Amino acid sequence: MAKLRLGPIEDAKPVRLTVELPAGLHRDLVAYREALGREAGGEAVEPAKLVGPMLARFIASERAFNRTRRLHQANDA
Numbered sequence: 001m002a003k004l005r006l007g008p009i010e011d012a013k014p015v016r017l018t019v020e021l022p023a024g025l026h027r028d029l030v031a032y033r034e035a036l037g038r039e040a041g042g043e044a045v046e047p048a049k050l051v052g053p054m055l056a057r058f059i060a061s062e063r064a065f066n067r068t069r070r071l072h073q074a075n076d077a
Contacts, residue, residue, distance in 0.1 A: 004036055006053055009045050014052070 021029075029047035037044030059065060 004032075004039055005057060006032075006036060006050065008040060009049050009053055019051075 026047065029050055033044045033047050033050055036050075
């Protein structure tokens, strides 16, 4: 199996956010957590704990968004 993009889940102080997910996406999160648990050799985390790190990784890799954010930060400084 190829190495998963998401690494260990950090235990940081969360901010509660309520969202509704399609059932298929929830099934994918459950399958991903099981794969991550097998890869890490540990216990699988709750699917909800995957959402934050996945979104953070997505945003970090979104070039257009980061370019725009840097431009706005430079203008605000």
